Amino acid sequence: MQGEEPVPSARLGGDRPATRRPRRWWRVVTVGVSVLAALGVLSGAAFTPRVANHVGYALPGDRGLPYRIHYNGRDYRSDVTCAGARWCDDDRTPDQRARPYCTSRARLDLAKGNSGTELAKVDDVFTLFGPSHAIFTAGVLPPGETVTAVLVEASTDCYVTYALMGGP
Numbered sequence: 315m316q317g318e319e320p321v322p323s324a325r326l327g328g329d330r331p332a333t334r335r336p337r338r339w340w341r342v343v344t345v346g347v348s349v350l351a352a353l354g355v356l357s358g359a360a361f362t363p364r365v366a367n368h369v370g371y372a373l374p375g376d377r378g379l380p381y382r383i384h385y386n387g388r389d390y391r392s393d394v395t396c397a398g399a400r401w402c403d404d405d406r407t408p409d410q411r412a413r414p415y416c417t418s419r420a421r422l423d424l425a426k427g428n429s430g431t432e433l434a435k436v437d438d439v440f441t442l443f444g445p446s447h448a449i450f451t452a453g454v455l456p457p458g459e460t461v462t463a464v465l466v467e468a469s470t471d472c473y474v475t476y477a478l479m480g481g482p
Contacts, residue, residue: 363399366442373397374444377415379468383476385437385449390464390476416472422452422465439466 367381381396393410396402438446450465465473
């Protein structure tokens with residue numbers, strides 16, 4: 315009607331309309347849940363033997379050492395372990411399957427032909443949610459030299475041998 319003044323509409327915060335924004339809240343929740351799900355999947359992937367072997371860290375539990383480790387700028391591999399991956403047993407030759415998983419300290423000394431191999435701790439293999447595994451060399455290594463084999467302590471008095479990958 316003519317002559318009447320228009321009634322102002324209810325507004326919040328000045329010139330914004332008085333409508334709610336429920337979609338913004340749902341968007342925040344959806345993005346948050348998606349991020350948490352992605353982190354969960356990535357965390358779960360970290361416990362797979364494939365990732366552990368590729369990166370070179372150990373998984374918790376018995377025989378969790380990876381196929382390949384990194385020490386002193388070089389890669390070393392072992393034919394007896396691969397963090398529990400199935401391809402490890404499938405790809406091994408019968409000769410490799412006959413070899414024991416690890417060697418005791420006494421057997422290491424007999425193999426070297428002496429009565430006291432000096433093991434020098436040089437590094438560690440990281441383990442997810444577990445203690446690290448020590449990396450040893452047989453004897454003290456002069457700076458700048460590369461060894462052809464290292465020993466990793468899988469458990470008490472149980473050493474796994476890793477051989478140098480590639481050339482010298």
